[in-house]
Amino acid sequence: MNNKIPFSIEFFPPATPEGMTKLQGVCEQLATLGPEFFSVTYGAGGSTRDRTLQVVREICAAGHDAAPHLSCIGATQDSIRDHLAEFREIGVKRIVALRGDLPSGMADPGEFRYANELVEFIREESGSEFFIEVASYPETHPQARNADADMAAFVKKVNAGASSSITQYFYNADSYFYFVDAARKAGVTIPIVAGIMPIASFTKLSRFSESCGAEIPQWMRRKFEGFGDDAESVRAFGLDVVTSLCERLIAGGVPSLHFYTLNQAGLTTALVQRLGLV
Template sequence: MSKKLDFSLEFFPPATAEGVEKLRAVRSELAVLGPDFFSVTYGAGGSTRDRTLQVVREIREAGIEAAPHLSCIGATQQSIRDHLAEFRSMGVKRIVALRGDLPSGMADPGEFRYASELVGFIRQETGDEFFLEVASYPEVHPQARSYDADVRAFANKVQAGANSSITQYFYNADAYFSFVDAARKAGVTIPIVPGIMPIASFSKLARFSESCGAEIPQWMRRRFEGFGDDAEAIRAFGLDVVTRLCEQLISGGAPSLHFYTLNQAGMTRELVHRLGLAK
C-alpha cells in the first residue's frame, strides 16, 4: 500500500481560559488523525509569546511534534536566542520562521528586517538543529513590489537555510502551480506545502482575505453570496470547494498539506477523512 500523504495542522494560542480548554479538546480530537506536526502561531511583535509557549509545551507533553511560529519584527538577537533555548528545552525540532507584522504603534522593527535574516541567524546560532519552515505567497505578498520580487524574497529565505515552506491559503490551484514553477526557475528546490483554509463562514473569510491578499475567485464569491444566511449550505459548499482544491493539489504533486484549523475540529477532520489522509 502506498504511503499516505503527510499533513499538518495549525492552531493559534487562545486568549481566554475557556478557549484554552476548547483547544485542548480540539487537539485531542485531531491528534487521532495522525498529523505530521501541529504548528502554533505567534502574535505581532511576540504579543502572544507566553501563550504560544504554553500550547507548544502541552503538544510536546502529549508526544506530538510541535512547530512554534517565531517572528522577528521587533525582536533582538538576544530575544531570539532566548526563544531558541526555550524551544530546545521542550524538545522542539521544527520552527516556522517568519518576519511577522509590526504591532500597531511600534515604529522600530528591531534588529531583523526580513525573514531571511532570521533564518540565517538561527542557522548561525544552532546549525542544523532545527528544521525551518518559512512562508510563501502563491498570490504575492500584499507588501511585495512585484511578483518577481516576491519570488526573489522567497528564494533568499531558502538560500539562508530554510528546509520547507508553507504557503498562504488560496483557492486557485493554478496560482499554486504557477508559483512553484517560478520558484523552481529561481533555484528553489525545497518542498512548497500548500496552506489550506477550510471555509466555515464566508463573511469572515472575505474580511480576512482582503487584509492578507488572498483572492476569492468571483464564481466562489457569487455562490457564497447566493446562500445568504444559510450556514449549513455555506458549510457544505465550502467543504466541496476545498475538497476539490486539495484533490487538484495532490494529483498535481503537492508534497503535503497544511490546514489552518482556526482552532476548530469539524471542518478539518471532515476534509482529512474525505481526502483519505487519516493515518
C-alpha cells in the first residue's frame, strides 16, 4: 500500500508567552515531517484574533505554509476585509472558513449567519486568490436538524466556492466513507480531507467529544475505561487505534489527513512515522 499521501497539522494559539515559546519548538519538530500546511484555530467571535495572527506570522516567517481559521459569527464585512488584507500582507494563501461559535453573552451574530455566506464573500472580495477549506461532519454537526440538513449545508459551502473540506475527527472509518459517498451523490467534487485526533487522554477526549458531537465507539470507550489512570496504556492503545483508522482511510482512498495536535508533537510524530508519510 502506498501511504505517500499529503497531511497537514492544526495548532491553537496559546494564551501565554510560555505557551507561544513551546509552540515554536513543537512547530519546528513537526515541520521536519513535511506537512502540506499548518492551520491555526480562531476563538469564538474572533477572541484569539491577535494571537492567531501572531502564530500564523511566525509559521510563515519560518518558511512554512499557514492556514488561519476565520470564523464569521460576530464579524462584519469590513472586519473580514481587514482580515483578508492582513493575510495578504503575511503571505497567506489558504484560509479555513468557518461559521464559528457565538461567544457567551453575544446576542448579535453579526452580518454573517452561516459559513457559506463567508465563503461567498471571500470569493467576491478576492476571486481565486485564496484556497478555501471548509468544515464537514461525517457524524453530522451537533446543531443540525438531521443528516440531510447537514449535507445540504455542506453543499451550500461547496457551491459558494470552497476548494476543499476538512472533517471533524471521528473513529469510525465507515462514517467517513459513507459521508463521502453521500457528498459525491449530492454533486460535491472537492477533496474531503479526514480530520484525525490523536488520543493522549481519554478523559479529555470524552469531554471534548460530547461537546462537538464526535462519537467514541463503545468498544473503544470500554477499553479506555479499563485502563483507569494508566496513561502509558491509554497512549499505546490510542496510537494503535488511530494508526489502524488512518491505514484504513488511506487504503480507501482518502486524499489527505489533517492532524489535530492540541499543540503536542509526540503522538502526531509517531503516527506520521508509523504510517510511512515522512
